[in-house]
Amino acid sequence: MRALSIAATGMLAQQTNVEVIANxxxxxxxxxxxxxRAEFQDLLYQNxxxxxxxxxxxxxxxxxxxxxxxxxxxxxVYRIVxxxxxxxxxxxxxxxxxxxxxxxxxxxxxxxxxTRAGNFGLxxxxxxxxxxxxxxxxxIAIPANATGVLINAQGQVQASIPGQTAPASVGQLExxxxxxxxxxxxxxxxxxxxxxxxxxxxxxxxxxTGYGTIQQGFLEGANVNAVEEMTSLITAQxxxxxxxxxxxxxxxxxxxxxxxxxx
Amino acid sequence: MENSLLVSLSQQLxxxxxxDVIANNIANVSTPGYRREEQTFQEYVEQVxxxxxxxxxxxxxxVQDAGIVRDLSEGAQQQTGAPFxxxxxxxxxxxxxxxxxxxxxxxxxxxxxxxxxxxxxxxNPLQGEGGAISITPDxxxxxxGADGTLxxxxxxxxxxxLVAFADEAALKKEGACAYSATEQPQPAASAxxxxxxxxxxxxxxxxxxxxxxxxxxxxxATATLTQSxxxxxxxxxxxxxxxxxx
Numbered sequence: 001m002r003a004l005s006i007a008a009t010g011m012l013a014q015q016t017n018v019e020v021i022a023n024x025x026x027x028x029x030x031x032x033x034x035x036x037r038a039e040f041q042d043l044l045y046q047n048x049x050x051x052x053x054x055x056x057x058x059x060x061x062x063x064x065x066x067x068x069x070x071x072x073x074x075x076x077v078y079r080i081v082x083x084x085x086x087x088x089x090x091x092x093x094x095x096x097x098x099x100x101x102x103x104x105x106x107x108x109x110x111x112x113x114x115t116r117a118g119n120f121g122l123x124x125x126x127x128x129x130x131x132x133x134x135x136x137x138x139x140i141a142i143p144a145n146a147t148g149v150l151i152n153a154q155g156q157v158q159a160s161i162p163g164q165t166a167p168a169s170v171g172q173l174e175x176x177x178x179x180x181x182x183x184x185x186x187x188x189x190x191x192x193x194x195x196x197x198x199x200x201x202x203x204x205x206x207x208x209t210g211y212g213t214i215q216q217g218f219l220e221g222a223n224v225n226a227v228e229e230m231t232s233l234i235t236a237q238x239x240x241x242x243x244x245x246x247x248x249x250x251x252x253x254x255x256x257x258x259x260x261x262x263x
Numbered sequence: 264m265e266n267s268l269l270v271s272l273s274q275q276l277x278x279x280x281x282x283d284v285i286a287n288n289i290a291n292v293s294t295p296g297y298r299r300e301e302q303t304f305q306e307y308v309e310q311v312x313x314x315x316x317x318x319x320x321x322x323x324x325x326v327q328d329a330g331i332v333r334d335l336s337e338g339a340q341q342q343t344g345a346p347f348x349x350x351x352x353x354x355x356x357x358x359x360x361x362x363x364x365x366x367x368x369x370x371x372x373x374x375x376x377x378x379x380x381x382x383x384x385x386x387n388p389l390q391g392e393g394g395a396i397s398i399t400p401d402x403x404x405x406x407x408g409a410d411g412t413l414x415x416x417x418x419x420x421x422x423x424x425l426v427a428f429a430d431e432a433a434l435k436k437e438g439a440c441a442y443s444a445t446e447q448p449q450p451a452a453s454a455x456x457x458x459x460x461x462x463x464x465x466x467x468x469x470x471x472x473x474x475x476x477x478x479x480x481x482x483x484a485t486a487t488l489t490q491s492x493x494x495x496x497x498x499x500x501x502x503x504x505x506x507x508x509x
Contacts, residue, residue, distance in 0.1 A: 001279060003286035010290030017293060037343060039372050039384060040294040042287070044438035049330065051433045052445065064303075064330035067436050068280070069287035072294055075384040075439065078374060080345045100400065177400050180375035199377035202400070209416075210400045228342075239292045242468055246286045249479045253282065256486040257275075260493070 002068070003250040009071030010243035013040050016074045017236040024224045025233075032117030032190050033222035034079045043070040079182050084116075084223040086215060092149045093120040093128065096220040099212020101175030104137035104203070105130055105191060112137070114176055114201070116220055117190035128157075132189055140171030153213040155206035175211045176201045266311070266323050271489040273325040277304055278482040280328055285475050288466045295341075296370035296440045297464035298333045299471070305329040335431050338465035340457060346405055347373040347381060350462040355425040355454025358390040359383050359441065365390070367426060367448065370440035371461055385439060391421040407458040427451035 020038045027033040051065030086096045095118030097103070102114035115130065123129045126141045142149055146159035148167075155173035178184060183197030194201055204211045284302045291297040307327040313319030340350045349371035351357070356367035359382075366387070373389050376382045379397045381389040388395035391413075398405060402415025411423030426448035428434060434442035 001282070003279075003282040006283060006286035006290050010286070010292070013290070013293065037345070040291070041370070041384065041439040042291050042294050042297055042436070045436045047435075048328075051330075051435065062330065064332050064432050065435075066302075066328060066331045068283055068331075069291070069300070069436075071287060072290040075372075078345070078372075080343065082344055082346075100403075179377055179379045179400060182374050183377070197377060199379075210403065236293070238468070239289075242289050242292065242472060243286075245472065246282075246289050246475060249475050250282055250286070253278070253479060253482050256483055260486060260489055 001250050001254055002070070004247055004254075006069070006071040007243045007246035007250065009043065009073065010246070011240055013038075013072045013074055014236050014240035014243065016077070018233065018240070020077055021229050021233045021236060024229050025226070028222055028224045028226060030117075030190065030222050031119050031219050032084065032115060033224065034081050034084075034116075035222070035224045036077050036079050038074055039076045039078060040072050041075040043073055045069055079184075079186075080223065081181050082223050084220040086218040087221055088217060089219055090217050091119075092151070092216060093122065094118060094217055094219050095120060095151060095173075096215040096218035097175065097206075097212045098215055100181075101177050101204075101206065101211045102181075102192065104174065104176045104201070106135045106137055106139070107191075108134065111193075112201070113187060113191040113193055114184065115191050118214075119219055136173070138171065138174060140173065142170060143168075146170075151214060151216040153207055153215070155214050173206060173214060174203045175206050175214075176203050177210060178202070267492055268489060270323060270325055271485045271492070273307075273327070274485045275482060275489075277302075277326040277328060278478050278485070281478045282475070282482075284331060285471055285478065288471050289468070289475075291464055292466045292468060292471075294370070294440060294464050295372060295461040296338070296368060297466065298335060298369075299464070299466045300331045300333050301474075302331055303329045333432060334465060336465050338463040340460045341463045342460050344459050345372075346407075346459065347375070348459055348461050349373065349407065349423075350457045350460040351425065351451075351454050352457060353451070353454040354427045354431070355451030356427070356442070356448075358424045358426055358448070359387040360390055360395065361385070361387045361441075364443070365448075366437060366441035366443055367428075367434065368441045369462055371456075390424045392424050393421060396421045396423075407456060409455040409457070411456045423456060425451040425454045425456070427454065 017038045020036050024035050045067040048066035053062050055062050097116055105113045105115055107113050119131050120128050128136045128140050140157050142159055148160040150158045157171045158167040159170045160167045179199035183195055184192035185195045187193050207213045281302045284300055288299045304326050307325040309323045359366050373381050373383055379399055381396050406414050413420040428446055434444050437443050
């Protein structure tokens with residue numbers, strides 16, 4: 001009985017849906033987190049009778065055919081890369097990107113990763129690093145005697161040095177963008193890695209065409225909408241339940257069949 | 264006698280198939296652009312002649328599957344906020360170019376690929392009026408108007424090709440929410456596009472569940488009928504086959 005396996009595909013799909021929603025809700029307060037969404041597609045169809053086939057010699061056509069479906073599958077879980085809200089933190093090394101782009105981070109193994117979570121700090125050597133201690137490209141060192149750091153919208157990092165009237169420029173932050181940022185692969189710790197579907201990274205100066213600007217003292221919150229997630233959760237749960245009802249009904253029909261012929 | 268068993272059998276097969284169609288509707292309750300389907304049946308009449316000198320039915324009706332009708336009504340629009348999630352309002356389909364030719368879909372979930380083309384979940388390019396549409400990061404945020412015009416920071420980028428069909432029911436399902444057509448598509452005049460939304464499946468859970476109960480009960484009733492006929496047969500064989508004791 002096909003209904004059993006069709007309903008099973010439905011339950012599996014809704015399970016994925018609930019998992020994605022759970023992950024969104026769990027990351028509601030994660031800096032730079034981007035909401036994900038599960039996307040479904042119907043499976044292939046078995047053609048029993050083709051619509052438009054001739055039903056008689058005089059050329060009358062069948063108005064509708066018979067195509068039996070096989071259920072549903074998860075087509076993709078995609079990231080919605082809209083801007084999250086900016087929250088003021090007053091920490092000079094909290095940087096939010098307003099607009100497109102990612103900070104490039106050098107991983108311990110030398111590869112590059114990308115992030116929008118700008119909760120940075122300083123390493124013992126005075127370099128700007130992520131909360132895991134990975135260096136934020138291009139690796140800007142703040143002099144140890146600096147009394148203040150100013151990072152402007154274009155990513156210029158300036159340090160106030162005692163005894164100097166004008167702040168000294170110590171580096172320039174860069175942003176990286178991708179032809180298809182939804183294609184980046186999430187590797188945990190708010191970091192993303194380049195994939196063949198994201199396209200090659202392009203670096204640029206914040207504030208130039210196609211790149212966002214940098215806000216010092218702000219963090220980008222998650223773009224998860226709790227109300228939306230809760231309603232999706234209810235819908236997914238109910239859909240799961242309905243698929244399980246189909247299994248029960250199909251099972252009852254099969255039981256009935258099995259009882260036939262019994263004395 | 265056997266006829267009634269065969270009539271029951273035809274009904275039970277029909278119920279199995281109805282159940283499969285309902286299960287597929289329920290499984291696709293969250294599939295964007297999915298259209299619910301309903302199995303229809305027709306009567307198949309066979310002329311029989313009762314045995315000589317006896318009364319009996321002269322016609323027997325069997326159940327036969329006639330077709331699966333697609334409900335073409337529009338699903339509700341669900342906001343997603345993703346810039347390339349598009350919903351069509353009115354009669355119309357998006358066109359995607361697949362290796363097997365053009366496919367038509369109402370599932371408006373698209374994304375960008377490496378080269379900046381707008382593609383569907385399988386990577387097939389969405390067709391504009393002049394072929395595939397490419398976007399560069401320099402275009403900034405893309406706005407898609409109700410008529411399907413795409414524009415970025417540097418002006419217009421193209422227009423989505425929306426098509427309609429004279430006979431929508433004749434479209435053949437290809438899976439993955441896509442349809443193929445034998446008919447030449449016409450430009451969709453009345454369709455409008457909403458950006459940041461997807462058209463939900465038009466499956467109504469309450470309808471499907473009540474249909475499901477309906478089918479299940481009909482099946483059970485027939486199964487009971489089959490059972491009692493079988494009992495009758497068994498008794499007949501027992502009674503008639505008994506040899507006198509002595």
